[in-house]
Amino acid sequence: MKILVCVVFLFYNVLLYTGSSSASDISCVNLTFSNVIVRLDNEHGVPCSDLSNNQAGNTPKRIDHRSITEVEISMKQRYKILEEKLIEIERQLKAKDESVQQLFERSIKERYDSVQSKLEELENNFKEFKKLSTTTDEALKKELVEFKKSAKTKDETLQEAVRNMSILEDNSRVHFDQLQTNLTELQAVTKNIIALQLESGKIPRSCKEISKEKSGKYVVHFGIRMIKSVYCEQQVQNGGWIVFQHRFNGEVDFNRSWAEYRDGFGSIDGEFWMGLKYLHKITSSRKYELLVEIRDYSGNYGYANYDHFEIGSEAEQFTLKVGKYSGTAGDAMTFNHDTKFATADHKDSNFKAAKYYEGAWWFGRASYTNLNGPYKNATGIHQTMYWYDFHGDLRGMAFTRMMLREID
Ligand SMILES: *[C@@H]1O[C@H](CO)[C@@H](O)[C@H](O)[C@H]1NC(C)=O
Ligand SMILES: *[C@@H]1O[C@H](CO)[C@@H](O)[C@H](O)[C@H]1NC(C)=O
Ligand SMILES: *[C@@H]1O[C@H](CO)[C@@H](O)[C@H](O)[C@H]1NC(C)=O
Ligand SMILES: *[C@@H]1O[C@H](CO)[C@@H](O)[C@H](O)[C@H]1NC(C)=O
Ligand SMILES: *[C@@H]1O[C@H](CO)[C@@H](O)[C@H](O)[C@H]1NC(C)=O
Numbered sequence: 001m002k003i004l005v006c007v008v009f010l011f012y013n014v015l016l017y018t019g020s021s022s023a024s025d026i027s028c029v030n031l032t033f034s035n036v037i038v039r040l041d042n043e044h045g046v047p048c049s050d051l052s053n054n055q056a057g058n059t060p061k062r063i064d065h066r067s068i069t070e071v072e073i074s075m076k077q078r079y080k081i082l083e084e085k086l087i088e089i090e091r092q093l094k095a096k097d098e099s100v101q102q103l104f105e106r107s108i109k110e111r112y113d114s115v116q117s118k119l120e121e122l123e124n125n126f127k128e129f130k131k132l133s134t135t136t137d138e139a140l141k142k143e144l145v146e147f148k149k150s151a152k153t154k155d156e157t158l159q160e161a162v163r164n165m166s167i168l169e170d171n172s173r174v175h176f177d178q179l180q181t182n183l184t185e186l187q188a189v190t191k192n193i194i195a196l197q198l199e200s201g202k203i204p205r206s207c208k209e210i211s212k213e214k215s216g217k218y219v220v221h222f223g224i225r226m227i228k229s230v231y232c233e234q235q236v237q238n239g240g241w242i243v244f245q246h247r248f249n250g251e252v253d254f255n256r257s258w259a260e261y262r263d264g265f266g267s268i269d270g271e272f273w274m275g276l277k278y279l280h281k282i283t284s285s286r287k288y289e290l291l292v293e294i295r296d297y298s299g300n301y302g303y304a305n306y307d308h309f310e311i312g313s314e315a316e317q318f319t320l321k322v323g324k325y326s327g328t329a330g331d332a333m334t335f336n337h338d339t340k341f342a343t344a345d346h347k348d349s350n351f352k353a354a355k356y357y358e359g360a361w362w363f364g365r366a367s368y369t370n371l372n373g374p375y376k377n378a379t380g381i382h383q384t385m386y387w388y389d390f391h392g393d394l395r396g397m398a399f400t401r402m403m404l405r406e407i408d
Contacts, residue, residue: 203219214234215234226281226282237303240405243274252271254359262318277314280311280312283311286407288404288407291304291402296397297396302328302330304327304387306324309404329389330390332387336362339363339364342360360372373385380393380394
């Protein structure tokens with residue numbers, strides 16, 4: 001455009017033959033190519049004040065006609081040439097413009113296409129995403145439903161478990177309450193029965209008072225504020241024996257503490273030890289005799305009878321007192337007469353002996369018997385239920401029973 005403006009300026013200077021400066025003030029800033037052409041055609045040099053700072057407003061010179069015509073012809077020719085040139089330039093520029101336009105358009109188009117494709121891509125992506133998100137959503141939904149289902153099941157199971165538990169609790173509470181009631185009732189009934197039996201003299205005061213034929217468990221009222229379930233041996237040697245030690249299968253461990261030998265252990269239906277405190281109570285109220293039964297692993301039976309049997313108090317450490325021996329097993333117990341009871345855990349007793357013999361007995365310096373020792377088919381060692389005087393050796397017994405009976 002700058003070139004064009006300069007051309008127009010030169011052309012205008014040459015054309016200043018009319019000397020007219022009356023032309024309106026047309027803005028030269030807006031001299032687009034087509035505008036210039038229009039002006040050149042119709043106005044023939046309308047002065048542009050911005051471009052003709054020297055001549056504008058000056059008085060035109062006077063020129064003769066001939067020279068005007070010449071000049072006119074020459075100018076016309078020049079004009080023509082210029083016009084052609086201008087047209088050419090315009091064409092070129094137009095072409096350029098077009099190419100620029102085209103370029104621009106292409107670029108725009110490309111850009112548009114690119115944008116379009118990007119948009120499409122985005123759209124596709126979006127669609128994909130949407131699809132994806134839908135599937136994900138559906139999968140999620142499914143999962144959620146599954147989860148909810150499982151949670152519901154779990155919850156139901158849990159609730160059921162809780163219900164079951166509370167039912168169980170209620171049941172057990174009811175059961176417990178009933179048991180408690182039953183127990184209370186039972187205790188009351190037992191009390192009544194005992195009272196009635198005592199009144200009518202039906203509770204035996206010893207195994208001797210019980211029918212001779214039947215050995216077994218009986219409740220005995222020993223008269224000394226002591227009612228106890230005991231095993232009565234009713235056949236051996238006229239019966240009436242209260243069993244306080246019984247061993248025959250080794251099922252009950254006899255390696256026990258002081259407290260256990262004091263209070264008793266095992267069951268009177270099987271192997272057991274009655275308890276030294278009961279023996280003391282019983283034997284301190286009346287006169288008693290002792291019967292010891294033994295049988296070895298070959299089936300040989302023997303017995304030892306002592307016409308006096310008495311057990312001291314715990315303060316006396318359950319000291320043993322035995323009377324005169326009679327029997328078939330041999331006298332192995334007189335040696336233990338007037339001897340304190342000993343367990344491995346009781347430091348005031350001959351606990352070392354108890355430890356050595358692995359039993360609990362009225363151990364003195366030594367002992368010819370160890371009926372609370374290990375239940376063992378062995379011989380030659382002290383750690384068995386031996387009765388030395390039976391065979392004159394330390395063989396263990398397969399069966400022992402110790403019983404007491406009152407002497408009238
Ligand atoms: C420039 O010229 C165009 C027409 O060619 C016109 O529409 C426009 O208003 C002009 N601008 C100025 C500033 O004179
Ligand atoms: C609840 O008790 C019923 C019946 O005893 C049993 O079948 C069920 O398995 C129990 N449920 C649970 C969760 O323990
Ligand atoms: C309580 O005794 C009744 C009958 O006297 C019996 O049916 C019930 O099972 C007993 N309850 C328990 C918990 O032992
Ligand atoms: C006997 O009991 C004592 C104390 O409880 C223990 O130290 C010892 O090992 C036991 N002996 C046997 C043979 O079990
Ligand atoms: C006891 O031991 C002896 C010698 O080892 C054996 O001959 C006998 O069969 C055993 N008896 C029993 C009942 O185990």
